Amino acid sequence: xxxxxxxxxxxxxxxxxxxxxEQFLQLNEQLRSDPAARRAxxxxxxxxxxxxxxxxxIPRETVEAEAAYHExxxxxxxxxxxxxxxxxxxxxxxxxxxxxxLILLIAASLLVVVGMLTWFAESPEFAIVExxxxxxxxxxxxxxxxxxxxxxxGTVQLVTRRGTRIVIExxxxxxxxxxxxxxxxxxxxxxDVPLEAHGFTVITPTxxxxxxxxxxxxxMPEAGEAEIHVFxxxxxxxxxxxxxLQNLRDSQAFRLQSAVxxxxxxxxxxxxxxxxxxxxxxxxxxxxxKRSQLALQxxxxxxxxxxxxxxxxxxxxxxxYRSVQGRWPGSQAAEFVNVGDHMKLDVGGxxxxxxxxxxxxVRLDHLGEPYHSLLHTDGWEDTKKxxxxxxxxxxxxxxxxxxxxxxxxxxxxxxxxxxxxxxVLPEQGRWVHLAAVYDADKKTVRFYFNGQFDSESRLSxxxxxxxxxxxxxxxxTNDRTLSGRIDEMLILGRTMSDAEMxxxxxxxxxYR
Amino acid sequence: MWxxxxxxxxxxxxxARFVSEFACHEEAIRAYVRxxxxxxxxxxxxxxxxxxxxWEKFDExxxxxxxxxxxxxxxxxxxxxxxxxxxxxxxxxxSDVVALIADESVEEDSYLEMQRLAFxxxxxxxxxxxxxxxxxxxxxxxxxxxxxxxxGRSTAGFYQWLYRMRQMLLECVQRQLASEANx
Numbered sequence: 001x002x003x004x005x006x007x008x009x010x011x012x013x014x015x016x017x018x019x020x021x022e023q024f025l026q027l028n029e030q031l032r033s034d035p036a037a038r039r040a041x042x043x044x045x046x047x048x049x050x051x052x053x054x055x056x057x058i059p060r061e062t063v064e065a066e067a068a069y070h071e072x073x074x075x076x077x078x079x080x081x082x083x084x085x086x087x088x089x090x091x092x093x094x095x096x097x098x099x100x101x102l103i104l105l106i107a108a109s110l111l112v113v114v115g116m117l118t119w120f121a122e123s124p125e126f127a128i129v130e131x132x133x134x135x136x137x138x139x140x141x142x143x144x145x146x147x148x149x150x151x152x153x154g155t156v157q158l159v160t161r162r163g164t165r166i167v168i169e170x171x172x173x174x175x176x177x178x179x180x181x182x183x184x185x186x187x188x189x190x191x192d193v194p195l196e197a198h199g200f201t202v203i204t205p206t207x208x209x210x211x212x213x214x215x216x217x218x219x220m221p222e223a224g225e226a227e228i229h230v231f232x233x234x235x236x237x238x239x240x241x242x243x244x245l246q247n248l249r250d251s252q253a254f255r256l257q258s259a260v261x262x263x264x265x266x267x268x269x270x271x272x273x274x275x276x277x278x279x280x281x282x283x284x285x286x287x288x289x290k291r292s293q294l295a296l297q298x299x300x301x302x303x304x305x306x307x308x309x310x311x312x313x314x315x316x317x318x319x320x321y322r323s324v325q326g327r328w329p330g331s332q333a334a335e336f337v338n339v340g341d342h343m344k345l346d347v348g349g350x351x352x353x354x355x356x357x358x359x360x361x362v363r364l365d366h367l368g369e370p371y372h373s374l375l376h377t378d379g380w381e382d383t384k385k386x387x388x389x390x391x392x393x394x395x396x397x398x399x400x401x402x403x404x405x406x407x408x409x410x411x412x413x414x415x416x417x418x419x420x421x422x423x424v425l426p427e428q429g430r431w432v433h434l435a436a437v438y439d440a441d442k443k444t445v446r447f448y449f450n451g452q453f454d455s456e457s458r459l460s461x462x463x464x465x466x467x468x469x470x471x472x473x474x475x476x477t478n479d480r481t482l483s484g485r486i487d488e489m490l491i492l493g494r495t496m497s498d499a500e501m502x503x504x505x506x507x508x509x510x511y512r
Numbered sequence: 513m514w515x516x517x518x519x520x521x522x523x524x525x526x527x528a529r530f531v532s533e534f535a536c537h538e539e540a541i542r543a544y545v546r547x548x549x550x551x552x553x554x555x556x557x558x559x560x561x562x563x564x565x566x567w568e569k570f571d572e573x574x575x576x577x578x579x580x581x582x583x584x585x586x587x588x589x590x591x592x593x594x595x596x597x598x599x600x601x602x603x604x605x606x607s608d609v610v611a612l613i614a615d616e617s618v619e620e621d622s623y624l625e626m627q628r629l630a631f632x633x634x635x636x637x638x639x640x641x642x643x644x645x646x647x648x649x650x651x652x653x654x655x656x657x658x659x660x661x662x663x664g665r666s667t668a669g670f671y672q673w674l675y676r677m678r679q680m681l682l683e684c685v686q687r688q689l690a691s692e693a694n695x
Binding site: 014225 | 537542552577624644646656671
């Protein structure tokens with residue numbers, strides 16, 4: 001017996017509880033010293049565990065029919081992947097249960113024939129990849145069968161045989177049970193289901209969503225509960241363990257908890273939509289990430305840089321928020337979902353800054369809260385003239401408020417603060433670049449959307465800006481939830497020109 | 513910021529949140545324990561103990577955190593204490609070897625999960641009588657001699673059959689994952 005065979009036999013005997021002390025000795029030695037052996041051992045034990053799980057679901061049956069069984073009736077080729085639809089064998093299994101041993105006997109005699117038919121059958125193709133933006137292992141034109149897919153990075157757009165368009169964002173683990181049933185173990189997807197595909201179902205570990213003619217999204221975090229968001233139309237949501245069916249309509253969201261679910265706040269912008277993936281993919285092909293990296297490097301060398309948060313250095317900023325994919329495949333961004341989610345920041349020290357540029361890539365999930373905090377320094381005190389609050393308001397404008405600053409008398413009042421003229425709304429659901437440039441000497445605040453100058457507010461009283469302890473996505477004394485993601489926040493102790501701002505946007509833009 | 517409503521919410525939904533988290537990761541936690549413990553029945557017993565500890569400590573788990581790696585930490589501890597306590601009366605692997613496999617299991621968690629998913633479709637491709645025969649062999653209340661007899665084989669022959677079936681399934685899983693990695 002070769003060493004390898006001996007090892008295999010030892011592992012098998014170990015699995016059956018039949019290994020002798022000598023075999024244990026050999027196993028210990030080999031596992032201790034040989035990483036490949038440990039890997040093989042882990043894989044075999046993992047398989048054993050999967051067998052434990054799966055075989056639990058199979059009811060006890062007598063195997064009298066096994067007299068007709070010969071090992072040769074199960075050629076290895078039967079186990080080739082993608083030869084048989086999972087649903088077909090599931091039906092066969094329940095059929096056996098219903099008809100009993102007579103059917104089993106007949107089935108056993110037919111097995112050889114069935115095996116051959118299976119071998120010649122066409123592979124089931126449930127969906128095809130339309131676009132793949134940085135999703136390793138998946139590329140445009142690939143067909144997907146019943147096999148599982150894990151995407152660590154990127155975004156992929158699929159279309160099923162019945163025309164359902166699905167966008168799945170990494171990290172995600174999923175597989176099709178059929179063209180109408182998709183298992184999403186974790187990840188985030190948006191689906192656009194045409195009439196012909198009504199009934200398309202997304203199944204998650206905490207429940208399922210059944211389409212009734214719809215555009216909807218499913219967010220299944222690696223830990224936690226799935227959320228269903230209906231953009232348009234109607235969906236039935238059901239939690240695991242016999243939870244009641246819940247009908248959801250336009251702009252409703254539901255969290256699938258065990259047995260009972262709870263309504264949740266609607267976050268349409270949290271999902272990459274069909275139609276967005278091609279422009280993400282085009283930007284990748286055009287080398288945008290590299291341009292962005294170079295632009296960031298220039299900023300890091302800027303002597304006036306106060307802070308540049310790109311979330312890529314592996315150091316997690318303190319606070320309560322989710323780490324999600326940023327603008328580039330595999331990059332990181334901070335996501336704020338629940339009331340009170342926040343990121344803490346303490347930059348700028350005690351110093352007063354007569355010039356300040358604030359800029360960030362933002363993906364807003366929805367608007368409508370009184371304030372969405374981009375950056376709020378702690379407190380709002382008389383003694384801290386010039387302290388900075390940067391936000392999106394209920395009027396969907398961008399606001400940069402500094403303590404005790406005053407608008408010039410002829411400015412539009414806007415609740416007394418400098419606000420942008422343009423609404424943030426038109427770009428909802430995509431990454432947008434928001435920026436404000438403050439100059440205390442010139443007494444101006446200038447706003448920019450996607451690199452373009454929007455408007456300037458003039459001030460009659462302008463204190464130098466004061467930073468220090470602050471929160472992104474919230475404020476310490478009030479909930480000013482930013483519902484959405486932030487990627488690459490820049491705080492610069494000087495003003496940026498229009499041309500610089502345009503360059504900053506163009507270099508960091510994830511779309512083409 | 514502390515809010516009374518948060519407090520109330522956490523009191524009333526603790527049970528549901530735990531059940532949901534645990535259900536979501538039970539299979540992965542069982543597989544983790546299985547990789548470290550020689551017998552299936554001991555694995556199930558330890559899993560129950562792990563579930564109890566997780567339930568007791570659930571207040572220390574931060575929402576939004578990674579439940580699975582949190583659970584693996586407790587499972588690792590439970591397994592190593594079990595190995596320590598049973599090392600004299602039972603045949604077990606040395607604890608340094610178990611610790612090595614435990615650590616590497618965590619690093620490989622995603623891949624191992626993919627293997628279990630791929631396994632499902634491989635297993636479904638087996639003829640139903642082979643599936644039920646394997647199920648019987650894995651039933652905790654069944655004696656392997658009886659399963660072997662039912663299948664019309666000697667016990668030794670049945671062990672050999674199990675050996676070959678596992679090898680075949682593992683190869684199927686590896687082929688499937690390889691074909692996914694290299695389209």
